[in-house]
Amino acid sequence: MKADRQAPIGVFDSGVGGLTVVREIMRNLPDERIVYFGDTARVPYGSKSKNTVIRYSRQIVHFLETQQVKAIVIACNTASALALDTIEKEIDLPIIGVVKPGAQMAVETTQNKRVGVIATESTIQSGLYQQLITEADPAITVYGKPCPLFVPLVEEGWTKDPITEEVARRYLAEILDKDIDTLIMGCTHYPLLRSLLRKVVGEKVTLVNPAYETSQALRRLLRELDLENPGNDELGRQKYQFFASDGVERFNAFAHSVLPEQISDTKQVQIENY
Amino acid sequence: MKADRQAPIGVFDSGVGGLTVVREIMRNLPDERIVYFGDTARVPYGSKSKNTVIRYSRQIVHFLETQQVKAIVIACNTASALALDTIEKEIDLPIIGVVKPGAQMAVETTQNKRVGVIATESTIQSGLYQQLITEADPAITVYGKPCPLFVPLVEEGWTKDPITEEVARRYLAEILDKDIDTLIMGCTHYPLLRSLLRKVVGEKVTLVNPAYETSQALRRLLRELDLENPGNDELGRQKYQFFASDGVERFNAFAHSVLPEQISDTKQVQIENY
Numbered sequence: 001m002k003a004d005r006q007a008p009i010g011v012f013d014s015g016v017g018g019l020t021v022v023r024e025i026m027r028n029l030p031d032e033r034i035v036y037f038g039d040t041a042r043v044p045y046g047s048k049s050k051n052t053v054i055r056y057s058r059q060i061v062h063f064l065e066t067q068q069v070k071a072i073v074i075a076c077n078t079a080s081a082l083a084l085d086t087i088e089k090e091i092d093l094p095i096i097g098v099v100k101p102g103a104q105m106a107v108e109t110t111q112n113k114r115v116g117v118i119a120t121e122s123t124i125q126s127g128l129y130q131q132l133i134t135e136a137d138p139a140i141t142v143y144g145k146p147c148p149l150f151v152p153l154v155e156e157g158w159t160k161d162p163i164t165e166e167v168a169r170r171y172l173a174e175i176l177d178k179d180i181d182t183l184i185m186g187c188t189h190y191p192l193l194r195s196l197l198r199k200v201v202g203e204k205v206t207l208v209n210p211a212y213e214t215s216q217a218l219r220r221l222l223r224e225l226d227l228e229n230p231g232n233d234e235l236g237r238q239k240y241q242f243f244a245s246d247g248v249e250r251f252n253a254f255a256h257s258v259l260p261e262q263i264s265d266t267k268q269v270q271i272e273n274y
Numbered sequence: 275m276k277a278d279r280q281a282p283i284g285v286f287d288s289g290v291g292g293l294t295v296v297r298e299i300m301r302n303l304p305d306e307r308i309v310y311f312g313d314t315a316r317v318p319y320g321s322k323s324k325n326t327v328i329r330y331s332r333q334i335v336h337f338l339e340t341q342q343v344k345a346i347v348i349a350c351n352t353a354s355a356l357a358l359d360t361i362e363k364e365i366d367l368p369i370i371g372v373v374k375p376g377a378q379m380a381v382e383t384t385q386n387k388r389v390g391v392i393a394t395e396s397t398i399q400s401g402l403y404q405q406l407i408t409e410a411d412p413a414i415t416v417y418g419k420p421c422p423l424f425v426p427l428v429e430e431g432w433t434k435d436p437i438t439e440e441v442a443r444r445y446l447a448e449i450l451d452k453d454i455d456t457l458i459m460g461c462t463h464y465p466l467l468r469s470l471l472r473k474v475v476g477e478k479v480t481l482v483n484p485a486y487e488t489s490q491a492l493r494r495l496l497r498e499l500d501l502e503n504p505g506n507d508e509l510g511r512q513k514y515q516f517f518a519s520d521g522v523e524r525f526n527a528f529a530h531s532v533l534p535e536q537i538s539d540t541k542q543v544q545i546e547n548y
Contacts, residue, residue, distance in 0.1 A: 040322075041316070041322060041326050042315070042316050047521065047524070048314075048315060048520050048521060049520050049521050052315050052519075052520045052521075148426060148429070148430055149423070149426050149427065149430055151426075152422060152423050152425075152426045153423065155422070156422055156423055163437060163440055163441060163444075166437055166440075167437060170437070245326075246322050246323050246326045247321070247322060247323050247326075250321070272546050
């Protein structure tokens with residue numbers, strides 16, 4: 001059976017960070033419908049083990065399948081790094097993560113063959129950014145640095161704060177010393193620190209946002225599979241739907257700071273049941 | 275059937291923070307055996323909803339029951355504040371949390387009837403510290419302040435860092451302005467910031483550590499129920515056992531920074547199955 005072009009894209013993340021990917025899909029693929037799931041009951045994934053992240057991701061994919069999505073985007077760097085490989089073998093739906101598009105853009109961007117990656121501990125430890133980049137171009141050296149305080153600082157709302165800037169200077173000192181010309185913001189929260197990071201890294205370093213690159217990769221994938229939404233959806237179905245495993249009010253409040261429009265009808269899902 | 279005096283105490287927390295309570299029990303009740311469970315797969319609880327924290331706590335209590343514990347200590351302020359009330363009605367075992375002992379000590383300590391509480395968002399929002407203190411002495415005013423960055427700062431190891439001090443100054447400015455003479459460290463990680471907090475609050479404010487107070491409350495409870503371990507346990511059973519729902523190596527590493535002895539045989543438990 002031909003998949004329904006008007007079916008939504010399923011997007012998931014460990015919590016609210018993946019909304020930066022939703023934002024890019026809304027901007028760049030405005031005809032597509034989206035079903036988003038944020039695992040706010042079990043957030044964060046960035047310090048969890050591979051097996052646990054795979055188990056959690058699998059439950060979410062099962063949930064998204066019940067929503068008749070036509071494709072899935074793992075909008076979480078940690079889950080993309082730890083679970084995509086396993087999950088894509090288990091399902092029939094097309095599925096992409098954020099790591100590969102981010103890695104590809106870094107390969108295209110760097111001139112001096114020195115790339116930095118900032119991300120969660122689990123993403124850095126997985127070595128996937130490093131691996132994909134050096135597979136594409138063995139001449140590139142990749143310097144990774146876990147930045148575990150960035151997510152709580154963003155969630156505290158201190159995105160333009162001198163304390164956050166001080167933390168960023170400390171985290172980045174070592175990789176800036178390596179003379180990188182490209183820095184991947186390898187965690188979905190980090191693009192919310194873009195202007196602060198720009199200040200810390202200076203004008204000569206290009207910041208790569210995997211969220212944007214993923215929206216482009218999704219467009220290519222849908223086109224290839226002839227799954228693009230023709231945009232004449234008159235069925236009155238809700239274009240964007242949001243689900244979370246806990247704290248929907250908190251979710252809505254954070255979403256408001258990321259997305260162009262306010263959302264208020266996020267539904268709670270008991271995700272262990274999937 | 276009479277409970278076994280030589281049975282262990284079950285202690286649980288959302289992650290590693292409850293080890294500060296374990297440390298106090300080891301010091302102050304050296305004859306007691308301990309089974310500890312840290313829910314590292316779903317940490318933190320501090321930003322989660324009441325229903326989710328109850329559901330998670332219930333699973334952990336079921337697990338501890340399989341370990342034949344004689345009493346349970348909820349070594350997590352958030353779970354104590356959100357779940358103890360519900361759970362204690364559901365089980366036959368004696369169970370205590372950390373909030374009540376901390377609140378009691380604050381009531382006994384304050385001279386000027388102005389008490390501060392720093393804790394997670396969920397603990398502050400629950401209002402339980404405030405409620406217990408004003409029930410005991412309606413003349414006391416309680417000032418609560420959520421400090422969500424303290425846990426990640428402690429887990430980053432920055433317990434004596436100028437950045438953490440700056441964060442603490444900002445978090446505490448408002449409640450220090452209220453002229454408090456007593457401050458409850460209402461999250462299990464916070465005692466690890468004791469010397470830094472001492473510097474920020476000055477010498478005139480008494481810091482209350484609910485972990486210590488809980489070990490004293492546990493002693494009174496066991497005595498009352500005639501459940502104290504006589505200390506002549508020659509069965510060769512392991513005195514302290516540790517379980518976590520994820521990342522046991524990480525757990526062991528952090529435990530090493532809190533406990534007097536190194537632990538290496540933490541076992542992983544799939545806690546959703548309980």
